[in-house]
Each structure stands twice: as structure tokens, then as C-alpha cells.
Amino acid sequence: MKITWEFLVPRCCISEKPKTSKLVSKQSTFHRISVSDFSNSTISEDLSISLAGSNLHVFSVQELKVITQNFSSSNFLGEGGFGPVHKGFIDDKLRPGLKPQPVAVKFLDLDGTQGHREWLTEVIFLGQLRHPHLVKLIGYCCEEEHRLLVYEYMPRGSLENQLFRRYSASLPWSTRMKIALGAAKGLAFLHEAEKPVIYRDFKASNILLDSDYNAKLSDFGLAKDGPQGDDTHVSTRVMGTQGYAAPEYLMTGHLTAASDVYSFGVVLLELLTGRRSVDKTRPNREQNLADWARPQLKDARKLARVIDPRLEGLYSSEGVQKAAYVAYQCLSHRPKARPDMTTVVKTLETLKDYKDISTMTFVYIAPVLDQDKQSPQRELLNKTNTNTKSSHKKLTPNLPLHNDFHRA
Ligand SMILES: Nc1ncnc2c1ncn2[C@@H]1O[C@H](COP(=O)(O)OP(=O)(O)OP(=O)(O)O)[C@@H](O)[C@H]1O
Numbered sequence: 001m002k003i004t005w006e007f008l009v010p011r012c013c014i015s016e017k018p019k020t021s022k023l024v025s026k027q028s029t030f031h032r033i034s035v036s037d038f039s040n041s042t043i044s045e046d047l048s049i050s051l052a053g054s055n056l057h058v059f060s061v062q063e064l065k066v067i068t069q070n071f072s073s074s075n076f077l078g079e080g081g082f083g084p085v086h087k088g089f090i091d092d093k094l095r096p097g098l099k100p101q102p103v104a105v106k107f108l109d110l111d112g113t114q115g116h117r118e119w120l121t122e123v124i125f126l127g128q129l130r131h132p133h134l135v136k137l138i139g140y141c142c143e144e145e146h147r148l149l150v151y152e153y154m155p156r157g158s159l160e161n162q163l164f165r166r167y168s169a170s171l172p173w174s175t176r177m178k179i180a181l182g183a184a185k186g187l188a189f190l191h192e193a194e195k196p197v198i199y200r201d202f203k204a205s206n207i208l209l210d211s212d213y214n215a216k217l218s219d220f221g222l223a224k225d226g227p228q229g230d231d232t233h234v235s236t237r238v239m240g241t242q243g244y245a246a247p248e249y250l251m252t253g254h255l256t257a258a259s260d261v262y263s264f265g266v267v268l269l270e271l272l273t274g275r276r277s278v279d280k281t282r283p284n285r286e287q288n289l290a291d292w293a294r295p296q297l298k299d300a301r302k303l304a305r306v307i308d309p310r311l312e313g314l315y316s317s318e319g320v321q322k323a324a325y326v327a328y329q330c331l332s333h334r335p336k337a338r339p340d341m342t343t344v345v346k347t348l349e350t351l352k353d354y355k356d357i358s359t360m361t362f363v364y365i366a367p368v369l370d371q372d373k374q375s376p377q378r379e380l381l382n383k384t385n386t387n388t389k390s391s392h393k394k395l396t397p398n399l400p401l402h403n404d405f406h407r408a
């Protein structure tokens with residue numbers, strides 16, 4: 001009998017010894033258990049046993065209440081379609097052997113837009129996939145109707161918050177490229193895995209940042225195993241986020257790794273332009289970022305008009321052009337014309353050599369010195385050099401311009 005999600009989920013926390021060792025033996029040969037393995041599994045196999053090799057902790061609601069101070073508002077981090085997220089702290093006082101660390105606890109809102117299915121998909125994928133650019137799932141809770149997820153805490157929150165929040169210094173160009181590269185590596189890892197994964201919900205709010213702006217992908221609730229055998233795509237219900245989803249996927253429901261590549265192109269555009277993928281406050285033709293920006297990416301003069309003004313010209317023009325060309329390719333309406341993520345990673349790696357160089361002219365006016373010392377007032381022009389690499393002086397765009405600098 002094929003077991004449905006409804007069968008599986010209420011049983012996921014029942015501690016029973018497995019009657020068959022199908023899933024366990026798969027674990028022991030290090031093959032990733034997929035969501036479909038669960039629907040074929042026998043009813044006695046529960047989630048915690050199936051994922052026994054993955055080192056996930058199974059928490060109780062009471063324990064999670066303790067670590068989040070009863071989900072207090074002072075620990076509130078944010079809320080998406082799944083439900084509220086709170087900060088907490090775990091250590092071996094809670095459970096012997098737990099590494100002391102801050103965590104983020106996500107609580108499934110039963111009235112929300114997501115449900116058991118996304119929760120279980122997340123536990124199955126993230127419970128088994130480990131990579132420096134995927135957020136680490138530490139554990140979960142499945143008690144009566146409650147479903148929670150416990151992740152490593154990411155101190156800088158999401159890229160969406162960092163890029164679009166109003167009253168903060170803008171992210172420098174080099175940081176933006178570091179984030180793009182990290183996220184690209186996460187996606188490449190999923191696509192190149194022995195059993196490839198299509199992420200399906202690549203967007204700025206699902207890219208989390210650690211204190212050094214290392215990017216990690218979170219939210220695997222919509223992830224899918226890639227096509228198997230001779231299949232070229234996976235057919236699914238169209239899900240994802242408006243403004244990020246690939247046009248062919250929206251039209252046909254045919255999902256491929258190239259759909260993720262398109263979404264990556266949209267995020268890269270967000271990093272380049274500082275604009276959201278969809279912005280209803282803008283004039284009609286500018287509301288969809290990809291549609292508006294893509295035609296302008298190949299022409300250097302037009303490109304200058306779409307680059308985020310908050311960067312204040314502090315970037316290498318050559319670096320920007322290369323990044324824009326990657327975005328242009330990723331956003332092709334022909335999925336086959338898009339690069340794969342490994343190629344994207346290789347190209348973005350080269351951008352590390354291009355530092356934040358001003359593309360504008362700065363005039364340095366030295367303070368007038370003592371007449372006695374006979375030094376004339378000097379002017380130093382720091383002109384743009386579009387071919388400039390790291391040998392040039394790095395300007396730190398986040399710092400306010402020193403009084404002695406005047407933009408020409
Ligand atoms: N591991 C984490 N560490 C720190 N903050 C987190 C963590 N996970 C989520 N958050 C914060 O919680 C907020 C809500 O995240 P969540 O993933 O639930 O929703 P979302 O990505 O904003 O929306 P969506 O439901 O469309 O994915 C995010 O803005 C993020 O800042």
C-alpha cells in the first residue's frame with residue numbers, strides 16, 4: 001500500500017522498532033533517503049528511526065519553550081509562510097551532549113500557507129544534506145499537532161533583510177559578490193549531488209547570512225528530487241515565489257535544475273540593482289525586475305543605469321559587467337541556454353579579484369598646511385580605471401566619506 005503524508009506524519013514521533021531495515025540499510029550505505037522512500041515505506045518506520053544516522057535531535061515542545069523563553073516576543077526573529085521564528089539557546093543543561101549554541105526555532109502555524117508536507121520535506125532533505133552553504137538543521141519537534149524546526153542561528157538574518165531594509169548602510173559590492181558566490185555554491189552542491197536536488201524556492205529571504213556574510217540556503221519545504229533515469233524534468237504543481245520562478249516552469253509545471261538557475265539570476269539582479277524581484281510601487285514596466293533589467297545588462301552604458309545607486313559607484317566596472325552577464329545568461333527564457341551552477345560558481349570566483357573601486361572621480365583636497373612649512377595645497381585625483389584589480393586602493397563604501405573627500 002502506498003502510504004500518504006497523512007498516514008506518515010501523525011506517526012512520525014511514535015517510537016517503534018523498525019520491522020524492516022530498508023531505510024536503515026539505505027542509511028548505512030550513505031544513500032540519501034528521499035521523500036518518495038517514505039511513501040513506499042512500511043507503516044512501522046517512523047521518521048526518527050529513518051533519519052537515525054543524521055544526528056538530528058528530537059525536541060519536545062516543552063524543551064523548545066524553555067530555550068525560547070516561552071516564544072517570547074523579545075526573541076522573535078521574523079515570520080514567513082511557515083510560521084514565526086524565535087531565537088533560543090541550547091546547551092547540555094537542556095540535554096546532555098548538546099553543543100552550546102544559539103538556535104532559531106521555527107514553529108509551524110497550522111493556519112498558515114504551509115503544512116506537514118513542507119515540514120516533513122524540510123526534515124528529510126536538510127536532515128541528510130550537509131554543506132557549508134546550507135543552513136544546518138539541528139533538530140525538530142513533532143508532538144501531537146505541533147511541528148517545529150530547530151536550526152543553527154544565523155546572526156545576520158536573511159539577505160532580503162540585509163539588502164532591502166531602509167535605515168542601514170548599504171551592502172558593499174564585494175560583500176554582495178561574496179553572498180552571490182556562497183549561495184551559488186549551495187545550489188551547485190544540490191544540483192551536483194549523487195542524487196540531485198532541485199531547490200525550487202531560491203530567493204533573497206531564503207538566503208541566510210552568518211556573521212561573516214557567508215550565505216547559507218534555508219527552507220527546503222518545496223525541494224524536489226531531480227529527474228531520474230531518462231526523464232528530463234519533474235512534473236509538479238507550480239509552487240514557488242512570484243518574480244523568482246522560471247517562465248517555462250510557470251507555464252508547464254516542468255521543473256529542472258535550470259529553473260533554480262533562473263531564480264539565481266533574479267537574486268543576482270537584486271544584488272546588482274538593490275531592487276526587489278517584484279515591486280508594485282514602481283511604474284508598470286519596472287515592476288518585474290527580471291523583465292525590466294535583463295535587456296539592459298549587456299550594454300555597459302545601460303547597465304550603469306540599473307546598478308544600485310546605494311553603491312555610490314564603489315565597484316569595479318569590469319566586475320559589475322561580468323556579474324551582469326552571468327545574470328543575463330541565467331535569465332535566458334531558453335532553459336538550455338542557461339549555464340549550470342558549477343559554471344556560475346567558477347565565473348563568480350573570478351570576481352573576488354575585483355575590489356570595490358570607485359567608478360566615479362574623487363578629489364582629495366589636503367588641508368592647507370602651515371605657511372611656515374611652505375607646503376602648497378594639493379589635489380589628488382583618483383580617477384576611474386575600469387580595468388583595475390585588487391592592486392588598487394580599496395575604498396570602503398560603508399564608511400561615510402571623510403571630510404577631506406569631495407565627490408567630483
Ligand atoms: N536560522 C535562522 N537564523 C536566524 N534567523 C532566521 C533563521 N531562519 C529564519 N530566520 C529569520 O526568520 C524570518 C522568517 O523566516 P522564514 O524562512 O520562515 O520566512 P521567509 O523566508 O521570510 O518567507 P517564506 O515563507 O516565503 O520562506 C526571516 O526573515 C529570517 O530573518
Ligand SMILES: [Mg+2]
Nearest residue numbers: 080205206219
Ligand atoms: Mg524562508
